[in-house]
Amino acid sequence: MPAPRPGRPAGAADAAARPARGLNALLLTRIRADRQGTVAHLAQPSRRAARLLEITGADQVFPVDPDVTPPRSAR
Secondary structure, eight states, X not given: OOOXXXXXXXXXXXXXXXXXXXXXXXXXXXXXHHHTTOOOOEESOOHHHHHHHHHHTGGGTSOEETTSOOOGGGO
């Protein structure tokens, strides 16, 4: 999953489709965002993706914006 552009919400579609690979991609995106002095937010993660984040504890490091529409590529 490429790093999101500034001001663009990251989708969680990959995390739901391929749990381990998607979660690793999201965590790498978070690290890259942190290094750039910004925050990686998740926009409307699916129930499955939200559950994966909860089980792994990763939900504690990602702000979730339930009212933000994810980019088309993440739908």
